[in-house]
Amino acid sequence: MNLYSLTRRFPTEKDALNHLVKTRWPKGVRCVACDHGKCWPIESTNKTGGLRRLFQCASCKFQFSATTGTLFHDSHLPLTKWFAAISLMSDAKKGISASQLGLQIGMTYKTAWYVAHRIREAMQEAKDIQLGDPDTTVEIDEAYIGGRLRLKGSKVAKASKTMVIGLAERNGRVHLESISNRQFESIKPVLEAKLAEDTKEVVTDGNCTYSRLIPKEKNARGNHGKELRERDWTTTQTVENAFSLFKRAIVGNYHKLSPWHLDRYMREFCWRYNRRCMQASIFDMALSSMVSRTPLPYKTLVAF
Numbered sequence: 492m493n494l495y496s497l498t499r500r501f502p503t504e505k506d507a508l509n510h511l512v513k514t515r516w517p518k519g520v521r522c523v524a525c526d527h528g529k530c531w532p533i534e535s536t537n538k539t540g541g542l543r544r545l546f547q548c549a550s551c552k553f554q555f556s557a558t559t560g561t562l563f564h565d566s567h568l569p570l571t572k573w574f575a576a577i578s579l580m581s582d583a584k585k586g587i588s589a590s591q592l593g594l595q596i597g598m599t600y601k602t603a604w605y606v607a608h609r610i611r612e613a614m615q616e617a618k619d620i621q622l623g624d625p626d627t628t629v630e631i632d633e634a635y636i637g638g639r640l641r642l643k644g645s646k647v648a649k650a651s652k653t654m655v656i657g658l659a660e661r662n663g664r665v666h667l668e669s670i671s672n673r674q675f676e677s678i679k680p681v682l683e684a685k686l687a688e689d690t691k692e693v694v695t696d697g698n699c700t701y702s703r704l705i706p707k708e709k710n711a712r713g714n715h716g717k718e719l720r721e722r723d724w725t726t727t728q729t730v731e732n733a734f735s736l737f738k739r740a741i742v743g744n745y746h747k748l749s750p751w752h753l754d755r756y757m758r759e760f761c762w763r764y765n766r767r768c769m770q771a772s773i774f775d776m777a778l779s780s781m782v783s784r785t786p787l788p789y790k791t792l793v794a795f
């Protein structure tokens with residue numbers, strides 16, 4: 492949903508709050524402490540004298556708001572600003588930096604950075620999602636991502652980069668994840684977790700680790716140089732496109748990423764890429780993920 496449609500749909504804080512309540516509790520408000528189904532709406536004032544809309548459980552008397560225990564937890568930012576940030580991040584195909592987000596919505600860099608990371612936390616596939624099925628071909632490849640852009644190609648630049656493994660269904664979803672090296676021990680857990688066993692065919696490069704992990708009759712192995720010359724059918728073009736789209740997002744928006752946060756950015760990228768054909772509902776998907784996940788304290792984000 493673009494910003495214009497968003498401000499028409501939720502012109503006031505009250506509209507945004509009503510939508511958040513409906514998204515969180517489609518069948519009626521339930522107590523966040525005891526899950527009781529009867530809760531009364533109450534109003535109180537916050538420290539600065541502003542109005543707070545709360546609920547009180549009829550059973551345990553616990554008072555809570557629509558954002559209690561969610562990724563919005565403890566935020567003093569108006570919901571309309573949160574909604575604008577979610578909308579901008581859902582629509583930005585190549586991602587959006589915290590400074591851009593802050594400029595467009597009117598937030599300090601620090602606030603925008605924390606807001607962006609919490610929305611990023613919502614933009615993640617469920618852990619048990621696997622790629623591939625009996626009708627789908629999955630491509631697998633590795634790439635070096637991030638690090639210093641200057642001194643490109645040098646040993647110093649390469650050493651500051653992170654190795655990433657990518658799985659991509661042809662015409663489907665992708666999964667990118669950092670690994671420490673191309674060895675069997677690093678690749679095995681990723682394939683076990685992310686590649687469905689009944690996948691029709693798996694296209695990889697010549698790395699012999701793959702031949703130990705994928706049955707021979709399913710594994711088509713390519714050679715990058717040869718493919719380019721002969722346009723071989725075993726090409727891993729889909730996964731390479733995903734890598735280059737993500738790399739362009741880093742160069743264009745984030746400039747540099749700390750390896751600590753790289754996996755978060757990749758999960759956000761994959762989540763949005765995997766929903767590229769669901770543009771109309773992507774805002775609501777992000778919002779319902781925001782209210783179904785637990786808080787992400789600032790301390791956790793900077794603890795490295």
Ligand SMILES: [Zn+2]
Nearest residue numbers: 522525548551
């Ligand atoms: Zn209760």
